[in-house]
Amino acid sequence: MAEGLVARQAALGLLMGVMGEGQPLSDLLAAQGPMALLTPADRARAQRLATQVLRQVEPVDRLLQPLLRKAPPLEIMNILRLAVTELNDGAAAHGVINSAVEIAKRGKRTGSFAALINAVLRAVPVGAVLAVPAQRLPRWLRQPMVHAYGRDAVSAIEAVQAGVPPLDLTLNGALRPEGRAMPSGSLRLKEQGQVSVLPGYAEGHWWVQDAAAALAVPMLGDVRGQRVLDLCAAPGGKTLQLAAGGADVTALDISGPRMARVAENLARTGLSAKLVTADALHWQPDALFDAVLLDAPCSATGTIRRHPDLPFGKDGSDLPGLVALQEQLFDRALTFLKPGGRLVYVTCSLLPDEGEAQLAAALVRHADLRALKPTLAGVPDFWYTDQGGLRLRPDYWADTGGMDGFFMACVTR
Numbered sequence: 001m002a003e004g005l006v007a008r009q010a011a012l013g014l015l016m017g018v019m020g021e022g023q024p025l026s027d028l029l030a031a032q033g034p035m036a037l038l039t040p041a042d043r044a045r046a047q048r049l050a051t052q053v054l055r056q057v058e059p060v061d062r063l064l065q066p067l068l069r070k071a072p073p074l075e076i077m078n079i080l081r082l083a084v085t086e087l088n089d090g091a092a093a094h095g096v097i098n099s100a101v102e103i104a105k106r107g108k109r110t111g112s113f114a115a116l117i118n119a120v121l122r123a124v125p126v127g128a129v130l131a132v133p134a135q136r137l138p139r140w141l142r143q144p145m146v147h148a149y150g151r152d153a154v155s156a157i158e159a160v161q162a163g164v165p166p167l168d169l170t171l172n173g174a175l176r177p178e179g180r181a182m183p184s185g186s187l188r189l190k191e192q193g194q195v196s197v198l199p200g201y202a203e204g205h206w207w208v209q210d211a212a213a214a215l216a217v218p219m220l221g222d223v224r225g226q227r228v229l230d231l232c233a234a235p236g237g238k239t240l241q242l243a244a245g246g247a248d249v250t251a252l253d254i255s256g257p258r259m260a261r262v263a264e265n266l267a268r269t270g271l272s273a274k275l276v277t278a279d280a281l282h283w284q285p286d287a288l289f290d291a292v293l294l295d296a297p298c299s300a301t302g303t304i305r306r307h308p309d310l311p312f313g314k315d316g317s318d319l320p321g322l323v324a325l326q327e328q329l330f331d332r333a334l335t336f337l338k339p340g341g342r343l344v345y346v347t348c349s350l351l352p353d354e355g356e357a358q359l360a361a362a363l364v365r366h367a368d369l370r371a372l373k374p375t376l377a378g379v380p381d382f383w384y385t386d387q388g389g390l391r392l393r394p395d396y397w398a399d400t401g402g403m404d405g406f407f408m409a410c411v412t413r
Contacts, residue, residue, distance in 0.1 A: 005099050008082060010038055010046035012103060015053060015078040018309045025050065025309040052089070053081050054308035055162050059130035060084045067120045076113045079103055083121050088130050097121045134162035140316035141301055141351070148352050149393070156395035157350070160402035161305045167192050170214050170237065172244045172269060173205025180400065183378025184218075186211035188400060204269035209237035210306075212392045212403040216293060218376050219344045219390070219410045223247040226290035229336055230273075231280050231329065234258030236265045238293055239273050249273035250289075252280055281332055288338040296326045298347035298354045302405025305394055323353055330362050334369075337413065342372065344410045350393065355407025359389050362411065372410040 013034060017023040025047075029035055035043060053060070060081045071077065083100040087093060100121060104114040136142060136158060145154050169176065169187040177198045179187040188211065200206050217238050220228070224246035230239045233251035239262055242249045251273045253259050259277050266273060276283065299322060304310050326347065333343050345362075347354045363369055373388035385391055389409035394402045 004045070004095065005102060006038065007042040007045035008049065008099050009103055009106075010035060010042065011049035011053070011082055012075070012078055014046060014050035015082070016075060018050070018054065018312050019057075019078065020074055022313040024313055025054075025307065049082060049085065051308055052164075053078070053085050054312070055164075056085065056130055056135055057081065058135040059132070059162075060088075062131050063124070063128060064120065067123050072113060072116065073109070075107065075110055076104070076117065079110070079117055080120060083117075084124060087121075087124060088128065093121075093126075132159075134158045137161075137304070138311045138315070140314075141311065144352065145350055148356075153393070153395060156398060157393060157405075160394040160398050161308070163305075163401070164192075165305045166401035167195070168209060168211045168214070169206040170209040170241060171206045172240070172271075173200060173203060175200030175203050175205040182211050182397070182400075184211055184215060185377060186214050202268075204271075207237060207240055207265060207269060209241075210404045211397075212302075212406050213237060213348070214241065215376060215379065215390065215392070216295065216344055216346045216406070216408050217241040217245065219374050219408055220291050220293065220342055221374060223291060227287070229285070229289045229292045229333075231292060231294045231333055232296060234262050236262035238295060240265060240269055240271055242293070243271035243273050244269075247291075250276060250285070252276040252278055252283060254279050280329060285336055289336050289341060290338055291342045291344075292333045292336050293344045293346065294329055294333045295346045295348075296329050296354075298322055298326065298349040299351060300348055301350045302348040302392075302394070305402060305404065319351070319353065323358070326354060326358055327361065330358060331365070334366065334413065340412060342410055342412050344408060346406060346408045348404060348406050350405040352407075355391065355409075356385055356387070356389060358407075359385075359387055359409045359411075363387070366413070368413050369411050370413075372412055374410055 014028050017028045018025055063084060064080055079100050083096050086096045101114050101118050104110040104117050167189045171187055176187060177189055179189040182188050223242055226247050228242050228247040228249050230242060230249060230251040232253055233239050234253040234255055239249055239251040251262055256277050259275055263275060330345055337343060349355060371388040373384060383390055389407060392403060392406040394405050397403055
């Protein structure tokens, strides 16, 4: 079998699952199907190829359009997209084209298109570079973002999302890979590789956590010796930060399997927290907390740079339900606080409805609530909103790879 053919076939299957069926890429990778039978190397390559295509579907299609008299079926288009993406990355044309033709020949519905695939790919200009602008966000997401941030900012966000994101680490020990120290204290790796073999991983001296996500815990200030509740805690990066900061941590999440990951991360890093699997809307603690961190369920639109499949599986229809749940959780979290306690509300969303608007509405609902504006290392003043919330966008730190999009706010009663 031609080198790379298995991984390319698997990548095609991932693309069809995402673009044809609207399935999350993470679900397809976790399913007990063809992906589970691949070698680790082929699995990693298939995931990388599919992710690269999803980040640049529109630019690839713009390159292919003049070479096609009419749009072919989705599976054929995805075979072409895979091949053009590899060609654009500098892969040898002979191997890429032959593999694409072979994949088509093996399919019951694609065999008749093998000659077309061969002709189109051989017509792709040598050294062709994908055109700009970068892939645009879907209208349901782009429109409110343009209204909130302006067209230039949204275009800058899209440009960052088109690239492969760097890997950030939160440090809690001396052993670490080589990387760049970010202004906020995170370490940004110079080269990505297998995480588990990097210096300091086995010893628990760090964990993977986007530099933006790592700013939520510092919003609480000094937590040493305090009782802190981490709501919606999985996969546990913020739980680890709180424990490392000396807090007496209770981590709660509704998902048992996700809480198992928190337990694994705590064991590896030698940190401790009380783990609770429960629904935050119905759970009742034995005593109140000095601080609560609520990382509320949201649209996850701030993580598209890491999860480029998200725009293909969402249309914004779940947003009203998410906003209502966030409001419920916000109010519920306040009931867990001691008088004078602090709540940090967090969403990994770029939509103001899940961030700025939630803070504004909470301040109206609770007359005794006020927002605090903490001073954080490496955070310029213009990242804060007028009400004291922290708006983080992918185009911040764009010259070093950007960051995930978040909204964070610290409030007290």
